[in-house]
Amino acid sequence: MDANAEPTRQLVRLRGRSYVAFVFCPAVPIVEWLEEIDATLARSPGFFVGKPVVLDLSAVDLSRPAIAHLVLSLEKRNIRVLGIEGVEAARLTASMPPLLTGGRHCAIQHVQPEKPEVKPPPTSLLLASPVRSGQSIVFPDGDVTVLGSVGSGAEIVAGGSIHIYGTLRGRAMAGVNGNSSARIYCQKIEAELLAIDGFYQTAEELDEALRNRPAQAWLEGEIMRITPLN
Amino acid sequence: MAKVLVVTSGKGGVGKTTSTAAIGAALAQAGQKVVVVDFDVGLRNLDLVMGAERRVVFDLINVVQGVAKLPQALIRDKRLENLWLLPASQTRDKDALTEEGIGRIVDELRTSYDWIICDSPAGIERGATLAMRFADEAIIVTNPEVSSVRDSDRIIGMLDSKTLRAERGERVEKHVLITRYDGARAARGEMLSIEDVLDILATPLLGIIPESQDVLRASNVGSPVTLNNPASTPARAYIDATRRLLGETVAMTVPVERAGLMNRLLGRRAA
Numbered sequence: 001m002d003a004n005a006e007p008t009r010q011l012v013r014l015r016g017r018s019y020v021a022f023v024f025c026p027a028v029p030i031v032e033w034l035e036e037i038d039a040t041l042a043r044s045p046g047f048f049v050g051k052p053v054v055l056d057l058s059a060v061d062l063s064r065p066a067i068a069h070l071v072l073s074l075e076k077r078n079i080r081v082l083g084i085e086g087v088e089a090a091r092l093t094a095s096m097p098p099l100l101t102g103g104r105h106c107a108i109q110h111v112q113p114e115k116p117e118v119k120p121p122p123t124s125l126l127l128a129s130p131v132r133s134g135q136s137i138v139f140p141d142g143d144v145t146v147l148g149s150v151g152s153g154a155e156i157v158a159g160g161s162i163h164i165y166g167t168l169r170g171r172a173m174a175g176v177n178g179n180s181s182a183r184i185y186c187q188k189i190e191a192e193l194l195a196i197d198g199f200y201q202t203a204e205e206l207d208e209a210l211r212n213r214p215a216q217a218w219l220e221g222e223i224m225r226i227t228p229l230n
Numbered sequence: 231m232a233k234v235l236v237v238t239s240g241k242g243g244v245g246k247t248t249s250t251a252a253i254g255a256a257l258a259q260a261g262q263k264v265v266v267v268d269f270d271v272g273l274r275n276l277d278l279v280m281g282a283e284r285r286v287v288f289d290l291i292n293v294v295q296g297v298a299k300l301p302q303a304l305i306r307d308k309r310l311e312n313l314w315l316l317p318a319s320q321t322r323d324k325d326a327l328t329e330e331g332i333g334r335i336v337d338e339l340r341t342s343y344d345w346i347i348c349d350s351p352a353g354i355e356r357g358a359t360l361a362m363r364f365a366d367e368a369i370i371v372t373n374p375e376v377s378s379v380r381d382s383d384r385i386i387g388m389l390d391s392k393t394l395r396a397e398r399g400e401r402v403e404k405h406v407l408i409t410r411y412d413g414a415r416a417a418r419g420e421m422l423s424i425e426d427v428l429d430i431l432a433t434p435l436l437g438i439i440p441e442s443q444d445v446l447r448a449s450n451v452g453s454p455v456t457l458n459n460p461a462s463t464p465a466r467a468y469i470d471a472t473r474r475l476l477g478e479t480v481a482m483t484v485p486v487e488r489a490g491l492m493n494r495l496l497g498r499r500a501a
Binding site: 129130131132133134135148149151152153154166167169 | 354376380381383384386387390391429430432
């Protein structure tokens with residue numbers, strides 16, 4: 001090993017890089033201006049996080065302690081000032097952010113945080129299997145479609161219409177939220193009870209001629225009409 | 231691969247216990263290792279129908295509570311060496327059953343049996359829900375009359391929602407077994423037809439068991455009907471159903487009880 005070897009000098013390499021900084025232009029009264037900042041932060045708390053911020057003091061005439069106080073107030077809001085411009089160097093102390101010159105204007109692109117797509121709630125419910133005795137299907141937001149049958153002792157409650165592609169042996173209550181234009185359709189009617197918007201008919205009142213046929217029920221004023229579908 | 235089969239119905243008196251014993255015995259005769267478990271705590275019957283009532287020492291509740299070990303409570307059938315019974319307790323009630331305890335017993339039985347047949351009590355309360363809780367397959371015993379069919383529909387709904395399989399998003403394989411079928415009454419329109427029952431329940435048919443004195447006779451002597459009189463109409467219907475359960479294709483016949491001479495002469499009463 002060569003003890004006398006000169007320590008190799010490494011060249012300091014400097015690279016240039018530019019960032020877009022937010023420029024704050026405080027206005028008097030400073031207290032109100034800070035309230036504006038607070039309001040912005042309340043709307044989007046992370047808005048200034050990680051973003052370079054520069055203070056442009058050209059519009060105001062602040063003393064050295066006033067500048068120190070302003071920088072401190074911003075720091076309290078988690079906003080760290082990268083540099084200050086528009087003020088003579090004499091008003092700044094060593095502990096303050098450095099004086100910057102030569103900034104150029106550029107347009108700031110507002111990057112909106114992507115909002116999760118809000119899907120409208122489903123307005124229909126599809127049941128692919130038969131509804132069994134004792135089951136209660138309640139769907140106040142819209143139509144209910146049943147591909148199988150609705151068993152005796154089962155009930156379907158829907159805000160909209162009810163479609164049953166099997167035999168309706170249980171209870172069907174449509175238009176429960178006051179939707180009087182809701183209807184009930186079924187492939188075979190042996191229902192225990194049909195109701196639309198609170199108006200109901202029980203099995204006893206059903207016309208025998210309708211039994212075992214495809215039928216629909218709807219409201220005509222305050223009268224429930226039940227007719228065969230074909 | 232062990233299968234847990236629940237025999238259930240909702241309604242009482244439709245033939246769950248008779249069917250459990252008959253199918254259990256038929257499976258054992260077909261070479262399967264079978265245990266039948268009585269879940270009707272407080273109203274046990276399966277031991278009587280199996281003819282094991284004089285040999286009960288420990289029961290399901292004793293095992294659930296850890297008083298006895300499972301092998302101590304299992305009773306081996308005297309006629310079939312691969313048929314076992316786990317009796318229910320007669321002095322306790324269904325509140326003594328716990329899901330955790332039943333789960334442990336079922337897991338233990340799964341390791342050494344091909345079929346674990348759970349004879350469910352009637353109703354939809356604790357006993358019935360725990361009997362179906364761990365089931366892989368279900369036999370829904372139905373009589374061809376409206377009240378039984380509606381109760382079965384309710385039970386099918388519970389099998390599709392309250393079992394462990396349903397909660398895991400899997401299916402419990404379901405079969406309808408129509409029992410106490412009376413061909414003559416069905417012909418007169420006094421019973422629901424097979425088609426009506428299947429239309430309402432929308433579940434595949436496993437078999438049709440005729441109403442028969444043979445069933446009653448077998449129960450009275452404490453022997454599953456498939457063992458007591460294998461040639462009788464109900465026994466043959468149960469054996470066919472069992473073969474279907476094992477995956478065989480057996481043509482479905484609507485059983486006709488051979489009428490005796492007096493019945494043929496005086497079969498119908500004039501209105």
